[in-house]
Amino acid sequence: MPELPDVEIFRRYAEKYALNKEITGIEYKDDSMLESGKSKITRSLKGEPFVGTRRLGKYLFLKSKSKNWLVLHFGMTGQLKYFDNSSQEPEYSRFIIQFDNHHSLACISRRKLGKIEITDDPDDYISGNELGQDALEMEWGEFYEIMSSKKGGIKNALMDQSKISGIGNVYSDEILFQERIHPKNNIGKLEKKQLRSLYETMREVLKEVIKHGADPENLPDRFLLSNRKEGAKCPECNGTIQKITINGRGTYICPDCQKPDNK
């Protein structure tokens, strides 16, 4: 789930539940997602509260009062859950931050594909990991500059995290469906006004998904995501949703709405 809109919901969740409470301890349930040593993580967080949040693309940063930041990446199955210590710990909790009010914040990840680490400066972290500008922060001029210099398939271009951060497999499909562009079409064939339209659609899709809490069940029926299954009926026409493969990723399109260009 965790693409830009999902992580934005996590950020708001952390903002609501995890700030301004002293961290009394860290519980390590599984080490495989840790990119920083346990002692460094504990040293950076324990005894201080989180005082702020930041998000770039699919990355969430939580600022500890002292100065370090906790960096979270959720992989394919990550999420956050704030819970009362007297209740059941969430299943698949891998990393638990305990607060002084007998509540904790669990980093949950079924497949353990995420990352947990410490940085003293998110900007350094972002440049060091070659992460592009956030898809919702990016202005039209920058989007145009990036996309007009790229080659190859449009879906791949949208998902290139080193150029534009936050769009993954699902929302790239959604954006291209709403824009009526076949995901394999060549980015270089789009005219400036088509790129402008793609840019606007990208923003609208991301913002609307956030508005609905990034819950696929809550999205309007006209979204591909509400019909993201092979053989489903296209919400825009009489077509049938089809599954294809791009770079090994399942990709859903309506073959009637999204026509391939002629190479």
Added chain:
DNA sequence: AGTACCACCTGACGGC
């Protein structure tokens, strides 16, 4: 540079 494919890791799901 772009694309295809494998690996990471574990569980959910559908078919038999």
Added chain:
DNA sequence: TGCCGTCAGGTGGTAC
């Protein structure tokens, strides 16, 4: 019901 193959929304590395 139970076993088994396939697939899953992320990233990173390889080879071409």
